[in-house]
Amino acid sequence: MGLFGNKSEGGMMDVIRCDEQEYLVWKWRPSGEANTTKKENAIRYGSSLRVKDGELAVFVYQQQDGSMQDFIIGPYDQTIKTANFPILSSIVGTAFGGDSPFQAEIYFINLSGNMQVKFGIPYFDVFDPRFLDFAIPMAVRGTITFNITDYKGFIKLNRLLNFELDDFNKQIKDSVAKYIKGVITNIPAEKGMPVLQIERQIFQINEFVEAYLKPRLENDFGVNLKGLDIATIEVDKESNGFAELKKITIDQQSKATIAQNDVSIKNLQDMQNINAGNMEETLRLQREEAQRAQKLQTETNFMGAHALNQQTDVLKTGAESLGNMSNMGGGSGGMNPAGMMTGMMMGGAMGNQMAGMMNSMGQNMQNQQNTPPPPPTIAYSVSVNGQTAGPFHLQQLQQMVQNGQLTPNTHVWKQGMAAWELAGNVQELATLFGAVPPPPPPPVI
Numbered sequence: 001m002g003l004f005g006n007k008s009e010g011g012m013m014d015v016i017r018c019d020e021q022e023y024l025v026w027k028w029r030p031s032g033e034a035n036t037t038k039k040e041n042a043i044r045y046g047s048s049l050r051v052k053d054g055e056l057a058v059f060v061y062q063q064q065d066g067s068m069q070d071f072i073i074g075p076y077d078q079t080i081k082t083a084n085f086p087i088l089s090s091i092v093g094t095a096f097g098g099d100s101p102f103q104a105e106i107y108f109i110n111l112s113g114n115m116q117v118k119f120g121i122p123y124f125d126v127f128d129p130r131f132l133d134f135a136i137p138m139a140v141r142g143t144i145t146f147n148i149t150d151y152k153g154f155i156k157l158n159r160l161l162n163f164e165l166d167d168f169n170k171q172i173k174d175s176v177a178k179y180i181k182g183v184i185t186n187i188p189a190e191k192g193m194p195v196l197q198i199e200r201q202i203f204q205i206n207e208f209v210e211a212y213l214k215p216r217l218e219n220d221f222g223v224n225l226k227g228l229d230i231a232t233i234e235v236d237k238e239s240n241g242f243a244e245l246k247k248i249t250i251d252q253q254s255k256a257t258i259a260q261n262d263v264s265i266k267n268l269q270d271m272q273n274i275n276a277g278n279m280e281e282t283l284r285l286q287r288e289e290a291q292r293a294q295k296l297q298t299e300t301n302f303m304g305a306h307a308l309n310q311q312t313d314v315l316k317t318g319a320e321s322l323g324n325m326s327n328m329g330g331g332s333g334g335m336n337p338a339g340m341m342t343g344m345m346m347g348g349a350m351g352n353q354m355a356g357m358m359n360s361m362g363q364n365m366q367n368q369q370n371t372p373p374p375p376p377t378i379a380y381s382v383s384v385n386g387q388t389a390g391p392f393h394l395q396q397l398q399q400m401v402q403n404g405q406l407t408p409n410t411h412v413w414k415q416g417m418a419a420w421e422l423a424g425n426v427q428e429l430a431t432l433f434g435a436v437p438p439p440p441p442p443p444v445i
Helices: 086-096 151-157 165-191 199-221 240-325 337-370 394-402 427-433
Strands: 025-028 048-051 055-063 066-073 076-079 105-110 115-128 131-147 224-235 379-384 387-393 411-413
Touching: 048 055, 048 066, 055 086, 055 151, 066 086, 066 151, 105 151, 115 165, 131 165, 131 240, 151 199, 165 199, 199 224, 240 379, 240 387, 240 394, 387 394, 394 427
Parallel strands: none
Antiparallel strands: 025 105, 048 076, 055 066, 055 105, 115 131, 131 224, 379 387, 379 411
């Protein structure tokens, strides 16, 4: 059976609803009733309940064993029935027998609207962990946006009786100010952020503070932080601490810049010395390689003459032996026919061998006469750290260009040149630098 039937007492029917435009929590009171506790909380028979979409109606019953609540989530628009109010059904059935008004406080909670609270935190001191003697005053201003998503947690943490939104917002602002001051004060040490750069790191600081605030507002007040907007972090630049810290920071940066420049110059000098040493070593190896190649060529040229001399000695010895063959076995100087035949046979063989040698030598001479002379060798001397190295042929010069040992600004010289000249100005060497990028610019000191 429904809780409300025909009216047994006088009075108008009540329509329980919230017509407020901007609210977070609003308490319903019957029209025409004074702000008492018993009369305004006596819900009349025949009343209807209207809860809009995005709203929550909370019926609070004050009992001896504590408060109990029934929750009605909108949209809802009908006469109150015991089927939808399990706690109310048991209370009315036992205490009132179903024929008397029941006592309940009714609150409407806005679940869809967002509340915005502006905050302003006056100047507080922030210290750079590197210079703890200088306090830098800072002020913070911004806005937080929150709503209610866990209504049971919200009701558990906040007393709905005589709920005042202004008082609630003040509690939120005080808590936000406390947490923001704590986060910004510790940021220089925990995040390694210089105090003088905090103004320029406002977006990063906003993320740190929002992540810190969100779980704490939920645990402290039962509200969901939807967004934090730190509009400004203002540093008191007229304070003595700011002036002293800025002066010390500038001095340290100047010293660090000078030290860095000194290190860069020293590194450049060391690199130049290393490159010069590498170039000298490369030139020495190239000279030794050229000397070995020249020696090998000389040995090759004289190898044929040496072999010919050896063959000539062999033939000479054979001729002398041939002259003595006629006396072989003849005795007392007489002619030996067998020796003469043997000598003639060996003489013929030696003659053929000598004829072959002469033909080979003639053919080699003919080949040398028909072979055109080699092109003239291009050789340049190179100036390295004020000393002359070389001369080097084009292949060696090309390798030096690839190794960075020869640049268009290197002085070179060869036979026939009146004076030393930059390699980049010598047309004969221009092709060597076609694919070589320009040298790096000098360092900024």
